[in-house]
Amino acid sequence: MRWGAGSVSGDMTRTAVLAILARHGGLSRAEIAEQLELSPATITTITRRLLDAGLVEEGEPRTSHTGRPSIPLELVPDSAHALGVQVAHEHVTGVLTQLDATVVHGFRHPFDPSRPDAVDVLTTLIRSEIESAAERRLPLLGVGIAVPGVVEPETGTLRMSVRLGWTGMPLAARMRAALGVPVFVDNDISAVTAAERLYGAGADCADFLLVAIGEGIGLGMVLDGAPYRGAAGAAGEFGHMPILQDGPVCSCGNRGCLETQVSTESLLRRARELGIVGPAASLEDLRAVAAEGDQAGLDLLHRAGELLGRALAGSVNLLGPERVVVIGEISMLWPFLAASFHRALADHLLPCVRETSIDTRPWADDLIAIGAAGIVLATPLAAPRQSIRSGV
Amino acid sequence: MRWGAGSVSGDMTRTAVLAILARHGGLSRAEIAEQLELSPATITTITRRLLDAGLVEEGEPRTSHTGRPSIPLELVPDSAHALGVQVAHEHVTGVLTQLDATVVHGFRHPFDPSRPDAVDVLTTLIRSEIESAAERRLPLLGVGIAVPGVVEPETGTLRMSVRLGWTGMPLAARMRAALGVPVFVDNDISAVTAAERLYGAGADCADFLLVAIGEGIGLGMVLDGAPYRGAAGAAGEFGHMPILQDGPVCSCGNRGCLETQVSTESLLRRARELGIVGPAASLEDLRAVAAEGDQAGLDLLHRAGELLGRALAGSVNLLGPERVVVIGEISMLWPFLAASFHRALADHLLPCVRETSIDTRPWADDLIAIGAAGIVLATPLAAPRQSIRSGV
DNA sequence: GCAAGATAATTTACGCCCGAATTAAAGGGG
DNA sequence: CCCCTTTAATTCGGGCGTAAATTATCTTGC
Numbered sequence: 001m002r003w004g005a006g007s008v009s010g011d012m013t014r015t016a017v018l019a020i021l022a023r024h025g026g027l028s029r030a031e032i033a034e035q036l037e038l039s040p041a042t043i044t045t046i047t048r049r050l051l052d053a054g055l056v057e058e059g060e061p062r063t064s065h066t067g068r069p070s071i072p073l074e075l076v077p078d079s080a081h082a083l084g085v086q087v088a089h090e091h092v093t094g095v096l097t098q099l100d101a102t103v104v105h106g107f108r109h110p111f112d113p114s115r116p117d118a119v120d121v122l123t124t125l126i127r128s129e130i131e132s133a134a135e136r137r138l139p140l141l142g143v144g145i146a147v148p149g150v151v152e153p154e155t156g157t158l159r160m161s162v163r164l165g166w167t168g169m170p171l172a173a174r175m176r177a178a179l180g181v182p183v184f185v186d187n188d189i190s191a192v193t194a195a196e197r198l199y200g201a202g203a204d205c206a207d208f209l210l211v212a213i214g215e216g217i218g219l220g221m222v223l224d225g226a227p228y229r230g231a232a233g234a235a236g237e238f239g240h241m242p243i244l245q246d247g248p249v250c251s252c253g254n255r256g257c258l259e260t261q262v263s264t265e266s267l268l269r270r271a272r273e274l275g276i277v278g279p280a281a282s283l284e285d286l287r288a289v290a291a292e293g294d295q296a297g298l299d300l301l302h303r304a305g306e307l308l309g310r311a312l313a314g315s316v317n318l319l320g321p322e323r324v325v326v327i328g329e330i331s332m333l334w335p336f337l338a339a340s341f342h343r344a345l346a347d348h349l350l351p352c353v354r355e356t357s358i359d360t361r362p363w364a365d366d367l368i369a370i371g372a373a374g375i376v377l378a379t380p381l382a383a384p385r386q387s388i389r390s391g392v
Numbered sequence: 393m394r395w396g397a398g399s400v401s402g403d404m405t406r407t408a409v410l411a412i413l414a415r416h417g418g419l420s421r422a423e424i425a426e427q428l429e430l431s432p433a434t435i436t437t438i439t440r441r442l443l444d445a446g447l448v449e450e451g452e453p454r455t456s457h458t459g460r461p462s463i464p465l466e467l468v469p470d471s472a473h474a475l476g477v478q479v480a481h482e483h484v485t486g487v488l489t490q491l492d493a494t495v496v497h498g499f500r501h502p503f504d505p506s507r508p509d510a511v512d513v514l515t516t517l518i519r520s521e522i523e524s525a526a527e528r529r530l531p532l533l534g535v536g537i538a539v540p541g542v543v544e545p546e547t548g549t550l551r552m553s554v555r556l557g558w559t560g561m562p563l564a565a566r567m568r569a570a571l572g573v574p575v576f577v578d579n580d581i582s583a584v585t586a587a588e589r590l591y592g593a594g595a596d597c598a599d600f601l602l603v604a605i606g607e608g609i610g611l612g613m614v615l616d617g618a619p620y621r622g623a624a625g626a627a628g629e630f631g632h633m634p635i636l637q638d639g640p641v642c643s644c645g646n647r648g649c650l651e652t653q654v655s656t657e658s659l660l661r662r663a664r665e666l667g668i669v670g671p672a673a674s675l676e677d678l679r680a681v682a683a684e685g686d687q688a689g690l691d692l693l694h695r696a697g698e699l700l701g702r703a704l705a706g707s708v709n710l711l712g713p714e715r716v717v718v719i720g721e722i723s724m725l726w727p728f729l730a731a732s733f734h735r736a737l738a739d740h741l742l743p744c745v746r747e748t749s750i751d752t753r754p755w756a757d758d759l760i761a762i763g764a765a766g767i768v769l770a771t772p773l774a775a776p777r778q779s780i781r782s783g784v
Numbered sequence: 785g786c787a788a789g790a791t792a793a794t795t796t797a798c799g800c801c802c803g804a805a806t807t808a809a810a811g812g813g814g
Numbered sequence: 815c816c817c818c819t820t821t822a823a824t825t826c827g828g829g830c831g832t833a834a835a836t837t838a839t840c841t842t843g844c
Binding site for chain 2: 206223228238241242243255311315317321322349356
């Protein structure tokens with residue numbers, strides 16, 4: 001049993017230092033200490049190791065008005081790279097990033113997880129990426145893989161993924177054996193949430209929610225500074241919040257889940273059923289129809305925004321986060337959801353959490369892959385020392 | 393900013409050891425280590441200090457089948473006492489407990505928080521309790537005070553309490569100055585949750601929710617082993633989960649909050665409005681009417697159970713706790729709510745969280761006061777050493 | 785009776801973080 | 815010019831927790 005804090009974080013402090021330097025380079029040790037709420041002594045120790053490892057460099061001392069000059073620290077962005085891969089039910093998306101999480105190379109391939117040799121296909125695909133990185137002499141820390149489903153991140157085992165149809169898959173072990181490189185596996189939303197914690201909205205914020213709305217609806221949480229996954233690793237099922245008294249049956253078997261009203265899949269389905277778009281229409285088509293002012297389409301989206309706002313208000317009241325970020329393919333439809341969404345929020349948020357900032361973020365196809373790379377970057381020195389420069 | 397764990401827990405480990413001995417005495421160091429998932433070395437260190445302080449005693453070595461005999465440890469229950477006080481908007485309830493959280497003395501007085509000298513009245517009242525404990529030569533660790541509202545537990549300041557009408561009240565500091573005894577202040581639900589974590593449902597469970605339904609509805613969370621209070625200390629507003637599309641206006645100003653349908657106050661109000669009970673009826677009267685089979689009354693309660701079940705299902709889906717405990721004065725009406733509550737839960741819980749155990753607990757008037765005493769017991773050695781035996 | 789094995793508890797060395805004291809490196813005033 | 819102030823960074827000792835080795839104390843088999 002976990003008794004309070006202490007056993008949770010592994011290398012989080014080191015990771016936080018790297019991440020803060022990735023965001024604004026040139027910070028001095030003292031500034032890092034202040035922002036991370038750690039003692040200068042700790043930062044001295046950590047940065048010494050990072051300097052030794054060549055991940056960080058000192059700049060020219062910067063003389064301020066008075067007192068001893070501070071020494072700005074900078075990441076050495078190409079001193080380490082990470083390969084991040086998102087495995088989805090129709091394609092595999094990947095990025096190669098530098099230590100500062102900037103993407104140097106991206107790829108996307110169709111993928112069929114139902115094939116019996118799906119994992120071998122995936123392995124081959126990743127191996128070729130590793131080899132091409134090796135040819136360019138890019139030191140690689142490892143591979144991060146983000147999958148939909150319930151994952152044990154410690155072992156890198158995929159316990160169950162409805163979307164991929166995989167169960168009890170020791171993915172990290174299999175990949176590690178095949179690739180000879182450290183492999184980390186995590187849930188897709190968790191990966192994005194962790195990356196957001198390090199490089200994005202969570203950088204200055206210890207309590208935030210990340211709502212991801214695409215074909216499904218997921219929610220990642222950072223609470224008291226740490227990602228929260230629930231007792232059995234299954235927390236975050238925001239999409240299955242009951243929101244309608246007697247709504248349609250959801251894929252989970254229950255009725256009236258938020259996901260039946262707001263996910264891109266359900267919106268498309270309902271738009272087709274209502275004849276708003278044709279039977280083979282895409283999300284883009286739905287957007288176009290709404291942009292043209294189709295009333296039925298706009299009503300559908302307004303309604304969705306309202307339900308989302310109401311459900312989110314309840315969750316924000318419950319958890320009292322400092323910030324909420326909404327991402328996902330839904331962002332394409334956002335112009336038509338935003339008004340009713342924010343009205344519903346305003347109508348249902350408690351006064352004491354009204355200050356919660358709620359941002360929507362444009363979607364990018366490689367966001368989850370970047371998150372997967374973030375898993376690797378978050379563990380830069382956890383593996384034995386040689387892995388840092390070992391390349392392949 | 394809090395970066396992951398590490399900065400959170402103060403003396404939690406020591407507290408956990410005391411609590412586990414309070415629950416089942418006679419555990420050996422090795423057993424404690426296993427249950428707490430700490431190393432035997434740690435337990436050796438901690439128990440040495442507790443033995444030195446006289447809070448714990450060794451029993452007769454207990455020879456098992458093979459190997460070195462284990463030494464059972466026992467709390468010395470009367471080696472320390474705590475005074476726990478619940479301040480509510482109509483009365484003050486208090487208990488004096490031993491180190492093992494058993495109550496040795498209780499009291500309850502009417503109280504009017506709106507009086508300008510309310511804090512002085514409270515101080516006088518507590519002082520007399522401290523004195524009577526001193527007369528009985530009971531060593532007192534300190535006073536814990538549980539109040540409704542948003543509290544900064546570190547400073548013991550009550551930031552805002554709608555129910556008491558107090559704002560920005562440095563309660564702990566004032567009481568400490570007046571009483572000369574360590575004083576700890578926390579939110580009422582937080583106090584009960586923390587006590588539950590130590591002595592109750594949370595003892596073997598690192599992720600649980602505690603739902604308290606009385607005049608209002610509150611929710612306490614223990615996530616990853618630690619109490620969670622939200623970014624601004626305002627998390628847990630389960631009562632203001634939007635649950636009805638266009639429900640009545642709630643005390644928070646919004647519409648359709650759960651609290652307008654399920655709290656004892658709202659149930660009584662609606663029962664009166666519907667003529668189910670008389671205009672001056674009590675909760676007991678409502679219970680009696682329902683027990684006699686009054687259909688309108690039963691319908692009202694069924695409906696409340698259903699709404700509660702649906703709202704709770706959403707929260708459980710979101711947080712994925714291992715256990716949920718429902719407490720509060722509502723327990724009186726539980727026989728009439730239970731069926732619809734559990735049906736609604738079953739209809740809306742995701743398969744992956746169906747195993748979550750959901751218990752309802754009979755209410756006791758001094759539960760929150762006991763929780764307040766728990767705040768003190770959770771800090772037994774945090775204060776300088778002499779406070780342990782100092783008495784008054 | 786005595787070695788072998790099992791379990792309990794403790795000791796030791798270490799990692800991580802902190803607070804406090806110390807050292808380093810400027811600028812400014814008499 | 816020297817000393818004081820200011821800010822940055824480091825060192826040092828200590829607390830908390832761990833893992834591994836060690837010590838303690840029992841049972842069992844020969």
